Amino acid sequence: MAxxxxxxxxxxQQPNFQSxxxxxxxxxxxxxxxxxxxxxxxxxxxxxxxxxxxxGKVIVISLGWLAGEGDSARLRIKTLANDNEKELLxxxxxxxxxxxxxxxxxxxHNIKEFDVPYICRRILINGLKLPDMLDVSSKKPxxxxxxxxxxxxxxxDRKHYAKLDLLAHIFGLPTSKDDIDGSMVYKIFYEDNDLxxxxxxxxxxxxxxxxxxxxxxxxxxxxNEQIIRVSVE
Numbered sequence: 001m002a003x004x005x006x007x008x009x010x011x012x013q014q015p016n017f018q019s020x021x022x023x024x025x026x027x028x029x030x031x032x033x034x035x036x037x038x039x040x041x042x043x044x045x046x047x048x049x050x051x052x053x054x055x056g057k058v059i060v061i062s063l064g065w066l067a068g069e070g071d072s073a074r075l076r077i078k079t080l081a082n083d084n085e086k087e088l089l090x091x092x093x094x095x096x097x098x099x100x101x102x103x104x105x106x107x108x109h110n111i112k113e114f115d116v117p118y119i120c121r122r123i124l125i126n127g128l129k130l131p132d133m134l135d136v137s138s139k140k141p142x143x144x145x146x147x148x149x150x151x152x153x154x155x156x157d158r159k160h161y162a163k164l165d166l167l168a169h170i171f172g173l174p175t176s177k178d179d180i181d182g183s184m185v186y187k188i189f190y191e192d193n194d195l196x197x198x199x200x201x202x203x204x205x206x207x208x209x210x211x212x213x214x215x216x217x218x219x220x221x222x223x224n225e226q227i228i229r230v231s232v233e
Contacts, residue, residue, distance in 0.1 A: 002067040002104045007191045007205040008115050009060040009198050010050040015190040017043035028055060048184045053121035057085040059189060060134055061092050062202040064210055075210050075222055078230040092097045096131040101178050104149040106133065107147035116146065149212050171215045176204035
């Protein structure tokens with residue numbers, strides 16, 4: 001069975017709070033209470049709006065297909081980057097429609113609580129049809145056919161959370177945060193206009209998640225020559 005690793009990068013839908021409509025400002029002012037501290041005004045935390053599918057959008061999706069074992073294992077990476085979210089999601093859907101669900105399983109870090117729900121919500125908001133691989137709305141959380149390295153690390157401890165970077169450190173894997181981290185994506189997108197840099201960061205996260213999965217299953221990690229980059233768009 002092949003494993004399809006996935007990671008996404010998201011940003012707020014607008015460059016700043018002032019760009020929102022009055023109604024959107026009202027909605028964000030209410031939602032921001034959940035992430036603000038010391039009664040920060042909603043405009044001061046708008047840069048974090050990208051974590052919510054109702055207020056954010058997807059700008060990068062990185063995919064990695066792992067097939068084979070040991071020396072014959074290969075991870076084929078394809079990264080999609082587009083500031084037009086609908087076009088980006090259409091590209092993803094076209095890829096996932098071709099995937100054989102019976103022989104491929106989706107995997108990511110915290111994929112069940114973030115990446116997959118976020119993608120599904122944004123697909124529907126953009127008026128697109130969910131591919132079968134993502135259409136799990138009728139399933140219970142424990143029935144979703146995905147591998148999640150965070151859940152693997154929890155061992156049933158529902159309250160436990162560990163960042164990908166922390167797990168990389170304790171397993172002796174190179175960090176994917178050697179250039180930027182998630183907190184910098186907003187600035188790099190809206191101020192630096194550097195989508196390529198964000199795409200490279202997202203791709204590193206997919207590779208790291210794959211290596212972590214292998215480590216957690218006591219399998220040898222991949223060498224550089226076993227990682228094949230199909231394209232960065």
